[in-house]
Amino acid sequence: MGYGPGASLKLWTDFLPTSEISFVEYDADCAEKHRKSIEEKGRGKLYVGDQSNVTFLNRIIEDQGGRVFDVIIDDGGHTMEQQKTTMSHLWQLVAPGGIFVMEDLLTSYMPGYGGGPKGHPGTMIEMHKQMLDGLHCQFQDNCVPVLEGLLDMDCFSEACVMVKQPAA
Numbered sequence: 001m002g003y004g005p006g007a008s009l010k011l012w013t014d015f016l017p018t019s020e021i022s023f024v025e026y027d028a029d030c031a032e033k034h035r036k037s038i039e040e041k042g043r044g045k046l047y048v049g050d051q052s053n054v055t056f057l058n059r060i061i062e063d064q065g066g067r068v069f070d071v072i073i074d075d076g077g078h079t080m081e082q083q084k085t086t087m088s089h090l091w092q093l094v095a096p097g098g099i100f101v102m103e104d105l106l107t108s109y110m111p112g113y114g115g116g117p118k119g120h121p122g123t124m125i126e127m128h129k130q131m132l133d134g135l136h137c138q139f140q141d142n143c144v145p146v147l148e149g150l151l152d153m154d155c156f157s158e159a160c161v162m163v164k165q166p167a168a
């Protein structure tokens with residue numbers, strides 16, 4: 001952000017003082033300037049790249065070497081493409097029983113982010129409605145869930161939390 005690393009660096013590292021917290025950032029200059037403090041405070045990794053770039057997301061997955069996250073939060077650029085690519089692709093990095101939080105769903109209604117009026121095709125909100133359908137696949141023919149292994153979803157104003165099924 002304009003004042004340096006975003007407020008979430010302080011919030012999450014204060015709130016979860018023993019957790020390992022990694023960050024993804026697009027702004028390479030800002031990221032490199034603050035890399036040391038981000039990695040020290042977070043005890044995790046800082047990945048610099050575009051959350052809508054599948055090659056970049058694959059590099060994160062590869063770098064984790066089979067490790068998964070209890071929590072992934074998308075509070076990035078908030079365009080439809082960025083949100084949809086990130087969720088579809090990083091869902092595999094959520095641990096069994098873990099959660100994926102999608103913030104700022106209000107952009108689904110903003111043309112500047114690829115959103116539009118209610119029912120606008122291809123928005124993140126529409127994808128969430130499909131996920132809700134996917135939670136009821138057993139009652140439908142030819143149902144393919146949007147997220148494999150989705151156990152539950154909890155939505156609030158502007159944000160939804162997707163919960164992955166725990167290990168058997």
Ligand SMILES: C[S@@+](CC[C@H](N)C(=O)[O-])C[C@H]1O[C@@H](n2cnc3c(N)ncnc32)[C@H](O)[C@@H]1O
Nearest residue numbers: 006007008025026027049050051052075076077
């Ligand atoms: C609303 S800020 C939130 C920052 C941080 N999550 C926080 O709460 O402090 C959005 C951040 O997403 C980054 N961003 C924008 N487009 C991005 C992209 N395509 N890939 C990754 N990050 C992006 C911005 O540079 C900015 O730092």
